[in-house]
Amino acid sequence: MVLTHSTNHTYSHPFPTVTLAYFLRYSSPQLNPFAAHVLSTDTISSHVDPETQRLYTTRIHLKKSRMPSAVYKLLPASVSGGGSGEKASYILETSVVDIKEGWMKTESRNLNFTGVLSVVEKQHFKVPSSSEAVARNETDVNSSVSFKSRLGEKLRGKLGQAQESSGTGWLPGLLGGLGAKGIQRSIESLASTKTIDQLSKSRDGMRLVLERLRNGGVIGVMEKLRQERQRQAMTM
Amino acid sequence: MSASLAPECNEVKERYDTCFLKWYSEKYLRGAEKDNKECAGLFNEYQKCLSVALKDRGIDKLLDEAREDNKENDVRLTAPRK
Numbered sequence: 115m116v117l118t119h120s121t122n123h124t125y126s127h128p129f130p131t132v133t134l135a136y137f138l139r140y141s142s143p144q145l146n147p148f149a150a151h152v153l154s155t156d157t158i159s160s161h162v163d164p165e166t167q168r169l170y171t172t173r174i175h176l177k178k179s180r181m182p183s184a185v186y187k188l189l190p191a192s193v194s195g196g197g198s199g200e201k202a203s204y205i206l207e208t209s210v211v212d213i214k215e216g217w218m219k220t221e222s223r224n225l226n227f228t229g230v231l232s233v234v235e236k237q238h239f240k241v242p243s244s245s246e247a248v249a250r251n252e253t254d255v256n257s258s259v260s261f262k263s264r265l266g267e268k269l270r271g272k273l274g275q276a277q278e279s280s281g282t283g284w285l286p287g288l289l290g291g292l293g294a295k296g297i298q299r300s301i302e303s304l305a306s307t308k309t310i311d312q313l314s315k316s317r318d319g320m321r322l323v324l325e326r327l328r329n330g331g332v333i334g335v336m337e338k339l340r341q342e343r344q345r346q347a348m349t350m
Numbered sequence: 351m352s353a354s355l356a357p358e359c360n361e362v363k364e365r366y367d368t369c370f371l372k373w374y375s376e377k378y379l380r381g382a383e384k385d386n387k388e389c390a391g392l393f394n395e396y397q398k399c400l401s402v403a404l405k406d407r408g409i410d411k412l413l414d415e416a417r418e419d420n421k422e423n424d425v426r427l428t429a430p431r432k
Contacts, residue, residue, distance in 0.1 A: 154355040
């Protein structure tokens with residue numbers, strides 16, 4: 115089963131600024147205090163298609179795990195990594211910007227723990243279709259998040275997944291008692307409740323970055339980031 | 351800027367990020383020069399550093415798996431709009 119949650123939202127900022135805020139949203143906890151759980155951000159590819167002039171970007175974020183503790187409690191330590199162990203997830207983010215047509219599509223998915231739970235978040239930002247909304251400098255966004263647990267299903271040998279053949283013998287017992295589908299559904303619904311709470315925080319974060327861009331422009335924001343780096347370097 | 355997952359790449363990552371944001375906001379978004387050649391040198395330097403860390407941590411393998419799983423999504427994202 116896949117649980118999907120979809121919402122629409124309108125930012126009161128023009129489309130180019132919203133796309134810039136998307137790239138900047140994890141750049142520093144000073145700029146966006148809602149991103150304190152983001153430990154690192156790296157770009158692994160970035161190119162402009164010479165024909166369509168669309169910008170394709172791929173980034174990897176390391177985030178403190180969003181997996182709710184209730185999910186961890188359902189899982190044996192051999193799967194969850196145990197206690198307060200490795201609770202960071204690698205997130206793969208792909209985005210495409212078409213500035214001429216006025217849209218940006220993004221997708222984020224977890225790279226590890228996929229055998230327990232796959233979370234895929236998609237966002238579609240676009241210049242609104244009504245000319246009044248365009249005149250008001252608004253940007254529409256549709257966000258959808260889907261949750262799929264494949265716990266107990268046979269997958270190719272993946273890192274961080276449930277290994278049925280590991281000989282610990284917990285999985286058949288666990289799944290036999292509660293039912294594989296039941297467990298999967300519990301994980302999906304626990305994760306979705308938690309994530310939906312976090313979606314509004316992620317919008318608050320975008321709004322904060324947007325406000326800072328409106329007040330200081332990108333140069334102002336970059337200057338702030340530079341000063342912050344210097345401060346950090348001095349205290350080290 | 352936020353850190354790189356590999357601390358040894360932080361410095362070149364920051365220089366690349368700054369270059370990218372400048373190019374993106376001043377050129378790409380304004381419909382000028384669409385090619386970000388000006389950041390290409392920094393990007394290559396950054397990737398040289400980062401690729402070692404991606405391998406060490408097994409992230410390159412996770413990426414390959416995600417790309418396999420994700421081929422249909424690439425098609426969807428890159429499909430021409432109707």
